[in-house]
Amino acid sequence: MTSAPATAPPGVPTDDADPFAPDVLEDPLPLHARLRDAGPVVYLSRYDVYAFARYEQVNAALTNWQGFESGAGVGLSNFRHEKPWRPPSLLLEADPPRHDAPRRVLSGIVGARALRTLRERWAAAAEDLVDQVLAGGSTELDAVPALAQAFPLRVFPDAVGLPPEGRENLLPYGDHAFNAFGPSNDLVAKGAPRVAELSAWVNARCAREELAPDRFGARIWGAADRGEITYEQAPLVVRSLLTAGVDTTVHGLGAVLYAFATHPEHWARLRSDPRLARVAFDEAVRWESPVQTFFRTATTDVAITDGVEVPAGRKILMFLAAANRDPRRWTDPDAFDLSRDPSGHVGFGMGIHQCVGQHVARLEAEALLTALARRVATIELAGPTRRHHNNTLRAWESLPMRLREA
Amino acid sequence: MNGAVPANVVSLEVVTKTREADGVVSLMLARPDGRRLPDWTPGAHIDVVLPTGITRQYSLCGDRFDAHAYRVGVLREPDGRGGSAYVHDVLAPGDVIGVGGPRNNFPLVPSTSYLFVAGGIGITPLLPMIHQADLLGADWRLLYGGRARESMAFRDELSAYGDRVRVVPQDERGLLDLAAFLGAPRPGVKVYCCGPPPLLAAMERACAAWPPYTLHLERFVAKEQGAPARSGPFAVELARAGVVVDVPPHLSVLDAVRAAGVDVLSSCRQGTCGTCETTVLAGRPDHRDSILADHERAAGDCMFPCVSRSCDDRLVLDL
Ligand code: FES
Numbered sequence A: 001m002t003s004a005p006a007t008a009p010p011g012v013p014t015d016d017a018d019p020f021a022p023d024v025l026e027d028p029l030p031l032h033a034r035l036r037d038a039g040p041v042v043y044l045s046r047y048d049v050y051a052f053a054r055y056e057q058v059n060a061a062l063t064n065w066q067g068f069e070s071g072a073g074v075g076l077s078n079f080r081h082e083k084p085w086r087p088p089s090l091l092l093e094a095d096p097p098r099h100d101a102p103r104r105v106l107s108g109i110v111g112a113r114a115l116r117t118l119r120e121r122w123a124a125a126a127e128d129l130v131d132q133v134l135a136g137g138s139t140e141l142d143a144v145p146a147l148a149q150a151f152p153l154r155v156f157p158d159a160v161g162l163p164p165e166g167r168e169n170l171l172p173y174g175d176h177a178f179n180a181f182g183p184s185n186d187l188v189a190k191g192a193p194r195v196a197e198l199s200a201w202v203n204a205r206c207a208r209e210e211l212a213p214d215r216f217g218a219r220i221w222g223a224a225d226r227g228e229i230t231y232e233q234a235p236l237v238v239r240s241l242l243t244a245g246v247d248t249t250v251h252g253l254g255a256v257l258y259a260f261a262t263h264p265e266h267w268a269r270l271r272s273d274p275r276l277a278r279v280a281f282d283e284a285v286r287w288e289s290p291v292q293t294f295f296r297t298a299t300t301d302v303a304i305t306d307g308v309e310v311p312a313g314r315k316i317l318m319f320l321a322a323a324n325r326d327p328r329r330w331t332d333p334d335a336f337d338l339s340r341d342p343s344g345h346v347g348f349g350m351g352i353h354q355c356v357g358q359h360v361a362r363l364e365a366e367a368l369l370t371a372l373a374r375r376v377a378t379i380e381l382a383g384p385t386r387r388h389h390n391n392t393l394r395a396w397e398s399l400p401m402r403l404r405e406a
Numbered sequence B: 001m002n003g004a005v006p007a008n009v010v011s012l013e014v015v016t017k018t019r020e021a022d023g024v025v026s027l028m029l030a031r032p033d034g035r036r037l038p039d040w041t042p043g044a045h046i047d048v049v050l051p052t053g054i055t056r057q058y059s060l061c062g063d064r065f066d067a068h069a070y071r072v073g074v075l076r077e078p079d080g081r082g083g084s085a086y087v088h089d090v091l092a093p094g095d096v097i098g099v100g101g102p103r104n105n106f107p108l109v110p111s112t113s114y115l116f117v118a119g120g121i122g123i124t125p126l127l128p129m130i131h132q133a134d135l136l137g138a139d140w141r142l143l144y145g146g147r148a149r150e151s152m153a154f155r156d157e158l159s160a161y162g163d164r165v166r167v168v169p170q171d172e173r174g175l176l177d178l179a180a181f182l183g184a185p186r187p188g189v190k191v192y193c194c195g196p197p198p199l200l201a202a203m204e205r206a207c208a209a210w211p212p213y214t215l216h217l218e219r220f221v222a223k224e225q226g227a228p229a230r231s232g233p234f235a236v237e238l239a240r241a242g243v244v245v246d247v248p249p250h251l252s253v254l255d256a257v258r259a260a261g262v263d264v265l266s267s268c269r270q271g272t273c274g275t276c277e278t279t280v281l282a283g284r285p286d287h288r289d290s291i292l293a294d295h296e297r298a299a300g301d302c303m304f305p306c307v308s309r310s311c312d313d314r315l316v317l318d319l
Helices: A022-026 A029-038 A055-063 A100-110 A114-134 A143-160 A167-179 A186-205 A216-225 A233-244 A247-262 A264-272 A274-288 A358-375 B083-089 B120-135 B155-159 B178-182 B197-206 B253-259 B294-299
Strands: A042-044 A049-052 A139-142 A293-298 A302-305 A308-310 A315-319 A376-381 A386-389 A394-398 A400-405 B010-021 B024-030 B045-049 B055-059 B070-075 B096-103 B113-119 B139-146 B165-169 B189-195 B215-219 B234-238 B243-247 B278-282 B314-317
Touching: A022 A386, A049 A055, A055 A315, A100 A114, A100 A216, A100 A233, A114 A139, A114 A143, A114 A358, A114 A400, A139 A143, A143 A167, A143 A216, A143 A233, A143 A247, A143 A358, A143 A394, A167 A186, A167 A233, A167 A247, A186 A233, A216 A233, A247 A264, A247 A274, A247 A358, A247 A376, A247 A394, A264 A274, A264 A358, A264 A376, A274 A358, A358 A376, B024 B083, B045 B070, B055 B070, B055 B120, B070 B083, B070 B120, B113 B120, B113 B178, B113 B197, B120 B139, B120 B189, B139 B155, B139 B178, B155 B165, B178 B197, B189 B197, B197 B215, B234 B253, B243 B253
Parallel strands: A049 A315, B113 B139, B113 B189, B139 B165, B189 B215, B234 B314
Antiparallel strands: A042 A049, A139 A400, A293 A315, A302 A308, A376 A400, A386 A394, B010 B024, B010 B096, B024 B070, B045 B055, B045 B096, B234 B243, B278 B314
């Protein structure tokens, strides 16, 4: 980060907003609208980075891995000049050719096809959880801990093959990892005291002997046995699952539950056609964008529009959330609408880095929503909601809800 | 077949056609609108649908960092069924052909040490692998055999790598000495070979004593895909919705199903992401995706309706 006030090149509008300030994290939508309207690319003077907020440019930047690399880090920090806080991810923070083999292996293990065998087990787990939550008729609960966190924490660590102890470390570890993509502000400072301990716990869980046989983690090690990745890569690929697989899903579930609590007509619609569960989840991912932003670094001068380019070596900040509500791409983008086709949203990214765990998240959401739709007639907010702030994620801290049994 | 290119395949223009050796031409392919092509990894191949309706598979041998062009090398096969002869004799720059994929059944696994063995046109999938190995600073060598020097393509490109590359024309120096090239079995080395069946068989024998998972082969028989299954319309029955949808040639199954009011989630719409995966209850899908492995394609129990079609008049889907 440069300290001198920097200026934008000609033709690029400047904005001095701090996208990681508390008021923006509380409600990012006004900033997103302002950046979209300012132009296809905007210079953010506070951090000396370029920003894309329109769908067209975000989508293009995500797919253009040749022009916008990930290997220099997908956060604000530039790994070319700064040492990362942990060894870089082989998936998220790597480019081809280094990215190829880890990606191929992991997408085989958590791809849609491989998950078929989990479908029934997760549906049963969701029924169980909903039974438990509803025991006693009409229920008031905080949907964040009771549903959005509870369900992934029930099924995902088992699927990875983690031992039961210490799973409570997963959420704070992920929360810190996603904060660390932003500037070193108070959110990062808040996580700092526990970083060493949490990292040590997560890293230890990536070892082969810690992981139950025939689960995702063991299968990653199995790929190393076959030479598809190296033994040095295996624990880092396991770590990717543990970092990226929990918080994101929790916040995606929070988003879809909040959407239904505030759109009763859509809840009724889901109940009459539970096959809409998957569409509902993707629409919620579009609408709330649990992963709000990621950075890339220009490998060369990259032309954005006529006469405007991002100079080589500069960071760009892609506002996935703003792209997902860009009226140039979506009709009535601020509406959560089950009749919309949310296909093409960039909430899971696009291109070679598109979220490798998206099928896991969808399957979890489908299981939970289907179980809820069977038992719950109405969902409504039962008190004031509270946001959870994170430099990268849009999340809820608390969603008090009233569930009425059918 | 009358030249109808199936709707699920992108149309690419032949930008250049270059003679690479006796009996070998290379084609550069690009989208007529200049947009990006789907990403690929070394070892990947594409399905090429010629205007005659013949579908052939060719390894991508260009630069993966160039998102706007694919390069394939095509050997004239005198005993072939007309695909390579068409490419050599008829196809010209400016022509448009259909391309499906890319898919990769021959991926490069990470290693610090590679031995590459190519027989004839089998050099094509190895070219981008070599580039990648070199980029990563791996220790690698190539043994490249062919009938005669003049028939061995891409020798100029390979000459840039100096003595890492050994070119062995059979008429000058006889058959490849695999044992000498491979040396004693040792762990950590990955061996990649592509070429005619006798070479592959010889490699299997030569690597028998090496650790498991050392040898990676690509059976380079340019298989006839049995043609894009059908150029006419077919029907898709949506079992759960209880409707039958007609799919005309210009519409994807996905779009036809959505037009009938049944939701299928999609994302990439090019058969690479897996979002639209659908269970097939009856009928044989005509797979056009880049996801399934060969045994999964053969099983025929699922398909990706954004690109895949039907071999039969009627396909029954779990929708
Ligand atoms: S939408 Fe991506 S495979 Fe069909």
